Amino acid sequence: MKRTLGLLLAAIVLTAASCEGSNPGSKTTTEPQGKEPATMELTTIVQQSIPGGSGGTVKEVIRDQAALNATWRELGLPEAAPSVDFGQEMVIVAAMENQPCVSRVTIRSAAEAGGELVVDLLEAPPAPNCVCITSERPVHLVRLRKSDAPARFNAERGLTPC
Numbered sequence: 001m002k003r004t005l006g007l008l009l010a011a012i013v014l015t016a017a018s019c020e021g022s023n024p025g026s027k028t029t030t031e032p033q034g035k036e037p038a039t040m041e042l043t044t045i046v047q048q049s050i051p052g053g054s055g056g057t058v059k060e061v062i063r064d065q066a067a068l069n070a071t072w073r074e075l076g077l078p079e080a081a082p083s084v085d086f087g088q089e090m091v092i093v094a095a096m097e098n099q100p101c102v103s104r105v106t107i108r109s110a111a112e113a114g115g116e117l118v119v120d121l122l123e124a125p126p127a128p129n130c131v132c133i134t135s136e137r138p139v140h141l142v143r144l145r146k147s148d149a150p151a152r153f154n155a156e157r158g159l160t161p162c
Contacts, residue, residue: 039111045091045141049103050076053137058095059153061117063146075139090146094121094153095139101132103160107140117149124158131162 053076062068064086071093072081084091096105106122126132 038113039109040144040147042092042107042110042142042144045082045143046077047104047106047140049099049136049138051134051136053135053139054098055095055137056097058093058139059119059121059151059155060093061119061151062091062093075137077139084143086146088146089143091141091143092119092151093139093141094119094123095137096123096125098135098137099125100135101126101130102162103136103138105138105140107142110142110144112147112149115149117147117151119151119153121153121155122158123155124160127159127161129162130160 055074055076058071058075060071062071065081065084068084068091069081075093075095092107092110094105094107096103103126104122104124106124107119108122109120111118111120124138
């Protein structure tokens, strides 16, 4: 009987210890409480890898048509840049440097927080086992509601499978 009570008491103590600090109603974030960042709706203009493309990393916000036209040409995108109503919208551009194989860059979200436009990117160069004939440069351009806030880009690294 004493042994059964001892085991039961030990089980209770272990259960209580494992639950300590995991109160479902509590928040364990270091971000300020209150208003959540306003996530903005993104519309992809183009997302592709340009075979044989060249150039460095680009992470920028474009707020006028002349800048979009120049960036479009610099990226080596075909045709002409689309018209954007820069009175209401702006464009975010993300491009990785030239990659030796299949790769992808994705603008996942943009949100206004703390006086900034926080842009979340996924940069996915080729997996180490990839073998390709040609190099390419991944690009992603999106349009979204106009904001005058300065941009901060947060990039996560991933891998593009072969």
